[in-house]
Amino acid sequence: MTQLAEARGWRRTHYCGELRPSDEGSAVVLMGWVHRRRDHGGLIFIDLRDRSGLVQIVFHPDNPGAYRAADEARSEYVLGVAGTVRMRPEGRVNPNIPTGEVEVIPREVKILNASRTPPFYIPNGSDADETVRLKYRYLDLRRPEMQRNIVLRHRIVKAVRDFFDSHGFYEIETPMLIRSTPEGARDYLVPSRVNPGRFYALPQSPQLFKQLLMVAGFDRYMQIARCFRDEDLRADRQPEFTQIDVEMSFVEPDDVISLAEEMLSTVFKQTIGAELSAPFPRLTYDEAMLRYGSDKPDIRFGMEISDLTDIVRGSGFRVFSSAAASGARVRGFAVPGGGRLGRRELDELSAKAVDLGAGGLVWLAIERGGARSPVAKHLSVEEVSAISACTGAGEGDLVLIVAAPEKTGAAVTGALRLDVGHRLGLAAPGFHFCWVTDFPLFEFSEEENRLVAVHHPFTAPADADVPTVLDHSARTEDLLRVRAKAYDLVLNGTEIGGGSMRNHDRRVQQGVLRALQIGPEEAAERFGFLLDALEYGAPPHGGIAFGLDRLLTYMTGSSSMRDVIAFPKTSSAGCLLTGAPAPVARAQLEELKIRTSVEDRDAG
């Protein structure tokens, strides 16, 4: 039975991973975990690990007390080691670790705690199934790789705060127990005991509060803000996530955009040493949809989409000509070297196109003096060469073409472009940012049979479109043409930030709400406080929010967002470590005056 020691009287002098030849001869006291133990019988090596790294401790039988402790120690035991740093003997240096030139000869060793055999071996724990890693998250987080991510997260957040602080921003906390917000994602609800039958919502973002802070005159606000959205998860989505939330008064979109570029450049440089080439390219929403078939274009590879409708308008190939005649679009792009794609891959791409709503997929393998294609005989030589010229396809390339209504066509070509890009490994390494601007303010929701906000209901329309928004008799098709002063930031094809100018004029805000068919009563009921605030000297203002977790996934090179969050949730929004969400005692529900409609068999 292990006799556990107390660390009393011992003061740690160094972190394990910091010891260097310059420490030779120093008396040190280390505290750490047994990373690996190599027992040569008569000589035992232990790699002692703490958050800084590893150092080798050499136990010699000459020191029976220390040797006995080393003999007894096992993986993940917690040891205190008092000893002396010395240079490793000639030829025993380990160049693979930073402390490889030195080792510690212990004078005295204390076993501060024993450990059960861990469910997975920490030194190569990433091999373990993620379910096991999440259940024993505190062990998973011991792994150097995870520690690196979490520490980098700290450094990045610190760099972000420092940046904004030095630019005159105040970090101001906003409430977590708020009113349920209009529109948007589902809210997480919190019952009020004091007000039975009433509920708080957890914030989907601090949107309204940061606007109120502008009305209050703080001028520049930022917050590392936790946000909650009760929607189904994805690889890059957690039910609770963190935003770098920013709002500024008396600015235009360009001010926010250039500040964001400066912030990211600074933070990337300071934390991971990456040089970003700001300013980032900008595309309008319409350009992005046309050239990339997406509002979050992945610009790491070319293969830009071209509109071929006019080329094939008079084509003998009925699929194309009738599509053109009916107002649909014919769009395609060239796949460099795509001529080598096999029949099976082309079939998969076709299936995908159909899956996404296209009637089919036309492919042309460009060859000397023509094209190989299932529909080659329907296309004239002139058409083929015009298509090649327009898409930039040359010999050996493949052209993929989809004929479909505008929206479907963009979505399908966009998805195919990404698929092929990944298939052929075309993505350039590095961080490729771009801005997407001039989003529509509204889009039509088939489901709700009304206009909904593309960004959120407080987004300001473009100056030129303000009259349309103010016009009580504006038609839906006019409103759909209204542009927003909104912008998204995209990194390697992932949306990592977005923002807008807000409505500071109550009339404009009311016009937007009217277009969204949110009546004055409902508006007053749900966020009248904001409308009121707009009447007391609200300054022109706008801002942006960045998805910190997504940003970190890229900055750490992680394959999963869960690897940059200390305690993440699973794709069914559960916590495998704590078992949340869990049933609660009946008494708790009674206190809240809540009755559930599901069988609460687990409730106590």
Next chain:
RNA sequence: GGAGGCGUGGUGUAGCCGGUCAAACAUACAUGCCUGUCACGCAUGAGAUCGCGGGUUCGAAUCCCGUCGCCUCCGCCA
């Protein structure tokens, strides 16, 4: 709400077109040997009724149905 994948000693995998499979390999673990290793080495050993429930069959890890968990995708995510 829908689709797909996965689930076998502590961990990672193999087996999975039914029976010589009371399940193999690696690693971790235990014991012993080993005084310069650093993924130490060598030897020996313990450890899984194959997620759970039901069904088909003479016989199920293997086939079928259901269910639970995890992962990915569509819908959804202003």
